[in-house]
């Protein structure tokens with residue numbers, strides 16, 4: 001297994017780096033400030049064919065998770081929200097890939113890979129985020145399918161999605177084996193999307209509550225066997241965790257880029273800030289941590305590309321997500337420090353990196369949950 005970049009991956013890196021600098025970076029501050037969905041950036045990613053990167057060629061993809069990570073990293077370096085547009089599409093794609101029937105895959109995956117269709121995934125409820133098995137939304141069996149009733153929160157991408165994968169329980173008992181994922185079209189009768197959250201970070205891609213009032217879903221739109229939803233969500237998260245890590249690497253690299261530019265141009269005590277040894281060591285540490293995170297993320301992506309799954313993959317992708325997002329937070333915090341008061345001012349971009357980094361430590365399994373996965377792999381599962 002190798003994660004040295006091949007010719008194709010270098011081409012992806014060169015292309016996305018250039019487009020990110022020329023077309024994405026100039027939009028980043030406005031997207032964050034206005035918190036408006038960046039349709040122009042979505043169209044750009046589609047035009048470049050970037051949605052296809054991580055998925056099997058059989059469903060219109062390019063089949064390289066490592067290329068996908070490289071693209072996310074380059075976009076995330078200049079604009080967290082534009083990188084998010086790719087990722088938010090890829091998690092539901094991963095869930096359908098992991099648990100869908102051949103008919104479901106043919107119906108949805110080519111559209112998601114090309115960007116013709118948009119999707120979201122919704123498991124979180126007010127009383128259960130990390131504790132997915134505690135969801136209360138019910139799927140009641142009826143003739144030909146199910147009726148879904150309940151409420152969700154924090155469903156990202158919902159208002160622009162064609163389909164939303166909704167988690168609901170079929171059994172009474174509080175068990176992962178009662179959890180299912182259902183494919184619900186946005187316009188389904190009884191399905192409502194609430195007002196978007198006012199967020200500190202990740203502001204350009206809307207996160208909303210969902211309300212389901214006896215929404216009918218045919219049996220053919222349940223993903224996997226009844227009670228198989230939890231396993232599918234976990235496998236989809238396993239596949240997408242290197243991508244979250246890549247967002248952390250890109251964010252950290254972008255924070256370093258801005259810091260270098262700032263400290264080389266700020267003069268104090270008769271020299272530039274970049275000449276103070278204490279500051280030089282800070283930059284060295286920021287670069288060192290970011291490079292370590294990059295290597296862990298590339299290795300995790302290479303394992304996905306090599307077909308590794310399940311308990312072999314889970315701790316490595318958890319390490320990649322956790323280490324890279326913790327690195328993003330540490331590096332962004334140091335970057336704000338290097339800017340001094342300018343780091344606090346909305347006139348400079350660096351506070352955006354700081355706010356977005358915090359989101360990464362929470363989404364797609366908080367970093368405490370990642371540490372649980374890693375500890376379980378090292379020590380065995382704790383008895384409770």
Ligand SMILES: Cc1cc2nc3c(=O)[nH]c(=O)nc-3n(C[C@H](O)[C@H](O)[C@H](O)COP(=O)(O)OP(=O)(O)OC[C@H]3O[C@@H](n4cnc5c(N)ncnc54)[C@H](O)[C@@H]3O)c2cc1C
Pocket residue numbers: 120121122123124126127128129130131153154155156157199201202207359362363364365366367368369372
């Ligand atoms: C910007 C954003 C976008 C999101 N998008 C989506 C989306 O598209 N779809 C979706 O379904 N959800 C989404 N979420 C929700 C996200 O997945 C949850 O917020 C996350 O899983 C944590 O759940 P929670 O907020 O309920 O925190 P809780 O689970 O209540 O956790 C609270 C604290 O307790 C800690 N904790 C919990 N359990 C343990 C444990 N066993 N051991 C140690 N510590 C623990 C947590 O790490 C956290 O620090 C999004 C959230 C954000 C912020």
